[in-house]
Every structure is written in structure tokens, then in C-alpha cells.
Amino acid sequence: MPVGRFNLAHDSPRYDLVDRPLVSTRIIPSTWSDIGGGLFGALYPGRHKLTYEVYLLNGLGDGLLAGAGTRLPEGRGPDRFAEDNNGSPGVAARVAWDPPFKAEVGLSFYTGLYNRTQQEGVTIDRGRLASLIALDLDAQIGPVTLRGEGAVALIDVPEESRALHARMQAGGFLELSARLVRRRMLAFEAASLYAVVRLDYIDLDVGRRRATGERVGDESARISVGLSFRPAPVTSLRLCYDHTWTLDPLNNVTRSGAIQLGVASYF
Amino acid sequence: MLLASGCDALLSGAPPDDQILDGPIDGLTSAQLRTFFAGDEAFGELFAPATGLGPVFNQPSCASCHPGDGRGHPATNLTRFGRGDDRSSIGFDYLRGLGGPQLQDHAIPGYPPERLPAEATGISVRGAPIVVGLGLIEAIPEAAILARADPADADGDGIRGQPSYVIPPSFFAPGSEHRAVDGKILGRFGRKATTVNLLHQTAAAYLNDMGITSDFEPADVVNPLVGGFTGDGVADPEVARSTLESVVFYLQTLRPPVRRGAGDPRVVRGEQLFADVGCAACHVPELTTGPSPIAALSERPVRLYSDLLLHDMGPALADHFPEGAADGRQWRTTPLWGLGVIGNLLGGTPYYLHEGRTSSLRVAIELHDGEAAGARDRFAALPPTEREALLAFLRSL
Numbered sequence: 001m002p003v004g005r006f007n008l009a010h011d012s013p014r015y016d017l018v019d020r021p022l023v024s025t026r027i028i029p030s031t032w033s034d035i036g037g038g039l040f041g042a043l044y045p046g047r048h049k050l051t052y053e054v055y056l057l058n059g060l061g062d063g064l065l066a067g068a069g070t071r072l073p074e075g076r077g078p079d080r081f082a083e084d085n086n087g088s089p090g091v092a093a094r095v096a097w098d099p100p101f102k103a104e105v106g107l108s109f110y111t112g113l114y115n116r117t118q119q120e121g122v123t124i125d126r127g128r129l130a131s132l133i134a135l136d137l138d139a140q141i142g143p144v145t146l147r148g149e150g151a152v153a154l155i156d157v158p159e160e161s162r163a164l165h166a167r168m169q170a171g172g173f174l175e176l177s178a179r180l181v182r183r184r185m186l187a188f189e190a191a192s193l194y195a196v197v198r199l200d201y202i203d204l205d206v207g208r209r210r211a212t213g214e215r216v217g218d219e220s221a222r223i224s225v226g227l228s229f230r231p232a233p234v235t236s237l238r239l240c241y242d243h244t245w246t247l248d249p250l251n252n253v254t255r256s257g258a259i260q261l262g263v264a265s266y267f
Numbered sequence: 268m269l270l271a272s273g274c275d276a277l278l279s280g281a282p283p284d285d286q287i288l289d290g291p292i293d294g295l296t297s298a299q300l301r302t303f304f305a306g307d308e309a310f311g312e313l314f315a316p317a318t319g320l321g322p323v324f325n326q327p328s329c330a331s332c333h334p335g336d337g338r339g340h341p342a343t344n345l346t347r348f349g350r351g352d353d354r355s356s357i358g359f360d361y362l363r364g365l366g367g368p369q370l371q372d373h374a375i376p377g378y379p380p381e382r383l384p385a386e387a388t389g390i391s392v393r394g395a396p397i398v399v400g401l402g403l404i405e406a407i408p409e410a411a412i413l414a415r416a417d418p419a420d421a422d423g424d425g426i427r428g429q430p431s432y433v434i435p436p437s438f439f440a441p442g443s444e445h446r447a448v449d450g451k452i453l454g455r456f457g458r459k460a461t462t463v464n465l466l467h468q469t470a471a472a473y474l475n476d477m478g479i480t481s482d483f484e485p486a487d488v489v490n491p492l493v494g495g496f497t498g499d500g501v502a503d504p505e506v507a508r509s510t511l512e513s514v515v516f517y518l519q520t521l522r523p524p525v526r527r528g529a530g531d532p533r534v535v536r537g538e539q540l541f542a543d544v545g546c547a548a549c550h551v552p553e554l555t556t557g558p559s560p561i562a563a564l565s566e567r568p569v570r571l572y573s574d575l576l577l578h579d580m581g582p583a584l585a586d587h588f589p590e591g592a593a594d595g596r597q598w599r600t601t602p603l604w605g606l607g608v609i610g611n612l613l614g615g616t617p618y619y620l621h622e623g624r625t626s627s628l629r630v631a632i633e634l635h636d637g638e639a640a641g642a643r644d645r646f647a648a649l650p651p652t653e654r655e656a657l658l659a660f661l662r663s664l
Contacts, residue, residue: 067313160380211342251614257278
């Protein structure tokens, strides 16, 4: 699914932290694949590159109205690789611009009906859209890499479910990674060591409570720092620490910290 | 030391026991603790349409209404409704053909939720109460509750205290401690004391609040305006008997709230004033449990600050919804334990009274009327420092 750069390029060895970004897993439901068809290509105006891709596909299902609230990843039911639940294809598309230096800026969207609208030819509900728009950035300047992704989700939730399910979600992350050393280390000819920091924020229910006027919680913020040792460019051994603040729907705060050790490579 | 404080800052720890409500009562065996934690998990289970939620419901989990085992946020208040003379439940029309008595205002996708009918005259909006210490309340002998009842105000103090006798559900198995009166059993749980024990309360909440059927309540609640056999398509019962029973055990063995600052001179003075102005006439500081099959609950003092009886609370708090033995102005004396902690579980804002209409303890007291009018007036007449001491005592509970 061409929604957000992370979903297109989610291989763990590309990254230097253990956990994936919150916006790219909790709002954009990476890893997100689907059945469908489309076209893609590239244009080369001058020294620039413009890529595009657009697909028609089954899309998310009504599992996204989950018990815990609106959860787009729950909409990736196993049926998405079989018959569509509403016979109306979703659309996903992304355009990206590569300037004449190591960078890419992408804009992508997805929209599609998520609910079952007919059963045996009889209409049982009107079609309801789940839509996502995402902006992503990946730029490399010397030994420094800057990555970021932001997304907004809009969901047409039935009136009777609006107290429990969000109609809007939003979030983003910004990650800065810097190569500290590249030289022979231990037995590795071109080893390198990276330091990385990432800020994450998601709001899974953007809005206010009708009863009290308070903001609805259901938010998370996280700061992650890490060191990544790459004995070879495609292998990363990382030591990370992240600290997460989570607001439940009633705005109760919980704080959690974790130290993680990870290894990622291709084999 | 430096390392320890650094770790505290970087890695999270559990909040102190006196700032939260969950946790088992002391003295449980390992087998009991296993059941407690099974119940804890079931209490937090989020139901979905595929696991039996609905077809109509209020919230998808127990914990949605009782966050952190505390009281409900006003956003999760539920509504009961009916029509008629609110002086008695006999003859009151619960509008069952229109979805009464409880408004299930949410529904699974594609199913219409209930709507409050225009015919309703008695509309009771109420929040879920805190659920800790309930096993201790369940183990208080009926005689101890009835000893404080004075429905005819024989002592002339203006405080009556009416026992709430209700018809028990068919699955209720009376024990030797229960004394039926005209086929009715003393109710002690719920805002109007309409449920007789925690099994009754839990099975009813699974069904009416979440639309989850059990061996005890085997038929789904449906929107009567849609049709009588339009369930959620999930085979009944939707929760195993063992799961529901583990939740009952969990509720029985959740420890009561831990006091904070009980020895503070201002709090001690406030406790004295609480008794002096007459609050303690209904908010009885301590009752004692009788024998219980759960040893940790047996013969224990219960500092709940309630007499578990019904009292007329006056027009400002009236909901005009008679229920069981309670009329439209009566409420069961709410236990005050946990009063100082509930805000910690509601995003920092405490909500008081049955529907959480105020976050001010002073306002909550001022809204007391009826049998509590005297105590309210004596509280209002206290010098400001004494009033603050009494409020400090309440916040220590």
C-alpha cells in the first residue's frame, strides 16, 4: 500500500531504532498490504524525479470500529485478500518528489468504504468512508539523515458509535540519525556507528467530549534514543531507550520506559 | 542512590497504593490470587461484536465504566427511564416496549441503538460507582444493616433509613445469612440498592451494560422497536460461567482504599466534625463483616462510611425514577471510601454525586437535602477553617 514512506520501506535493517514509529503502525496500519491492481511510474523533469503510483484495492473493513475505539489496524481483516465486503474498491495513491540531492518528499492518501453496505442484494447500511492522508520526508545531508511522517485519518462513524469511536485521528514522527564513525572496527572493514533520536506523537481520538467539553485522551507521546552499530550497511545491532507517555481516553497518564536491544539484517 | 533515582526517572514504576484503587485484599491464598487475577483480566476485557457485544449496550467493557476500579466518568453515565408517579415502583411504567428501564444508547454496527422516548418522565442519569471493597460490603450481616433502619423515624431525629427489599433473580441462592421478607431479600448494591449480591450485580451489568449473556442472564437485550429476536448473532451464553464467577471473586476481593494522612491533625479534627454535624448518622464510619467463606473477609471492620440504607435526599438530587424499594427521591447512602482518590482515575478531575454533576465536595454537600438537610445546614454554619478540616478528612478517605 503506497500510504506513507514507512509502509513502503518498512524493512527493519533500514532503521536504527527497535520500535516502529507510532503513527506508522497505529494510524497508518503498517505493515499494510492488500489485493488490487494499479499503475506506477516515474517522470524525470531536469535533475528531479517524480514518482507516482495509484491502486484500486479491497481496502479496510469494519473491524476498524474496534472495542477499544477506532483502530485502523483492526480493519485489516483476513478478508481483504478475498471478496470485498462492500463491492466498492478503495483507492490508494502516492506521489513523491526527489530533488537533485538525497531526499524524497511524498504525499499519499487512501480512501474507501469500510462497512458492509449490502447483503444478498439488500441494502443494510449506507457506505461509510475511512480515509487517510500522509506526508513523508526522508533527507540525507552528509552523515545526517532526517526522516518524518505525519498522517491524518478521517472515519465516517455511525451516529450511535460516536461516543466510543473517533472520527478523526492524527499523528507524526520526526527522526534524526547521525553517523558518528565509519571505519574498520573489530573484524569489519566498513563498520559504522549511528546515534538516533525520534519524537513520536499520536492522537487516536481528536475531539472533545460532549458531556463535559474535555478533550478526549487516547494519545501517546514517545521519545526514543539509540545507538546503532552497523558492521555492514544492511545489518544493525541497536541499543535503544524509549520513554512513552500514554493518555487513556479519560486523560489518565501512564508513563513507561524500556531499554531494548535489537538485531536486524537480511538473510 | 543516584543510580536508583536515575532509574526511577527513566523507567516507570507502579504508583503508590494509596493513590490508586486496584489490588487484592491482604490474606488471599495463592489459589485465590490466581482467580483474582483471572477476574482482573476479565474485568478489563473489551468486547466486540464478534465476541458478543450488544446488539445494544452502554460500554464495551467493565473497566470502561469503572476506570481503575473507580467511579465512572460523566461521559459513561447510563440512563434509566420510565413514566408515572415516582413515589413507588409499583404502578410506575418502565416503558419496556420502548427500551426501558435502561437506555442502551450504543449498538453494534448496523443495529439501531435505543433512544430516550419523549414519554419518559422519570429520567435517572447515573455514573458507575467505585467497585473496591465490595466483598466486605457483601459480608456485612443483614442484622447489622437493619439495626440502623428507622423507616418511620421512631427516634424523631429526621433520619429514617429504609432497608431496600427487592425480589432476587431466579438464580439467587439464599444463604443462612439471608432473611426473606415477603419473598424479597435485602438489596445493598447499586445506587438504589436494588441488587442483592455481587453475582446479581455482575450478571446484570454484563447483560444490561454490555449486552453480554451468561448462564445467569441468557437472553440478549434488544431494541424492542426493532424486534424481539434480533440479537447479535453470537451464540449464547457469550461469557463462560467461570469467567463471570472470576469477576465476581475479583470484585469480592478488591482491597478497600488506603487512607492518606489519617493522622494529620486537620484530618483528625475533620473526622470529629463529620460526626458532630451529623454526616455520620447515614455515612456510618464502620460496620463489621460476619463469617465469610473467604477467610480474608471474615469478621473484619469495614470503614465504608455508609449505612447501606435508602434515604430521601431531597428535590435537588431526585431523579423521579423509583426503583425496587426506593422512590424518586431516595438513594442508598453512597460509601465515601475512595473519595480522595477517584480524581486520580478520571484524568485528575474528581466527579461527585450520582451523575458526577460537580467536582467540588462543598457543592456536593450543599446539594444534600431531605433527610440530610440538618447535617448540610450544620456544615454550612461551621467557620471556614472547620469546613476545610471536614473536607480534608473527606479527601483522606
